[in-house]
Amino acid sequence: MKLLIVIAAFALVGCSTTVPVVMKFPDVPKELLEACPNLKLADNSPKLSAMLTTVTQNYALYKNCQIKQEGWVEWYKSQKQIFESVK
DSSP states (O other): OHHHHHHHHHHHHHHTOOOOOOOOOOOOOHHHHSOOOOOOOOOSOOOHHHHHHHHHHHHHHHHHHHHHHHHHHHHHHHHHHHHHHHO
């Protein structure tokens, strides 16, 4: 009986060691690190259609950049929340 108690004590002592875990915040997806393209400049053409084309292209570039930026913010907030909850 004493031998069983000694063996159980050794087993419990052996299981009590802790291993330090270092958590690392996840890396950012490469798509979210790309810079937004520069907006296009209008030609010196007096035509209204040329100006409208440039404005439309710039609007599309802006909206794409806005979607990417919103994706970055959403990704960061969700990853930070997960990281904080695991601590």
